[in-house]
Amino acid sequence: MDVSDALRLRNSVRVFRDEPVDMTLLRDLLAQAGRAPSGGNLQPWRVYVLAGAAIERFRTTMAARLETNPEPDAADYPVYPDPLDEPYRSHRFMVGEDMYRLLNITREDKTARRAWFARNYRFFDAPCALFFFVERSMGPGQWADLGMFEQSLMLLLKQHGLDSCAQACWARYHRTVEDFLETPDGYILHCGMAIGYADEDAAVNSLVSQRMAVDEYCQFMES
């Protein structure tokens, strides 16, 4: 698989087969993703891996948190601008509609939509999960570096037959995550990531989200 294939074939997967991820392989892919570029070579990414008994323990902790107090934590960073202006608002709306259509969940069926969304907080039952942090002292440049690391990893996963879903939803409960992981003071959670092998029979995994045409976001100046 070349880079173009990995870019084209990677999509967010939200239903996984019950098959473990080889930790030796994952460690190797995380090391390879560490070749991602970063301004000044700061390498500001900080990553935690959960699998096996640890991910089950985490799921139990998170379920208890949501059961006793579903109120999100005070946000460490705004996941989206508020208000979200056009065209971004429509992009967000469209991917949601495309996903719920594949799930056969109508816009009116708020209960089913909520139940589906809640699966986020089980990492969609994936066998493995990551959390990505950056230190509070870091700025937008380092957040961009972290994004490059995350995408590098997702492409490497794809190359090795593994699938993923980045999940900023975890930022809403960052304290629970940080307490569980016992992260050092000053870490900010960017997102989680579910990792595993896609269940090819799940229609939602076939979602090919729409993209802008290149001329909508790129200006060529040649003369």
Ligand SMILES: Cc1cc2nc3c(=O)[nH]c(=O)nc-3n(C[C@H](O)[C@H](O)[C@H](O)COP(=O)(O)O)c2cc1C
């Ligand atoms: C940083 C980041 C956070 C995301 N957070 C979530 C999330 O919380 N839940 C979810 O289901 N998908 C999440 N996604 C997946 C996006 O919805 C998805 O990448 C986008 O719609 C494009 O679709 P594709 O990944 O299938 O190409 C996230 C993606 C990124 C990059």
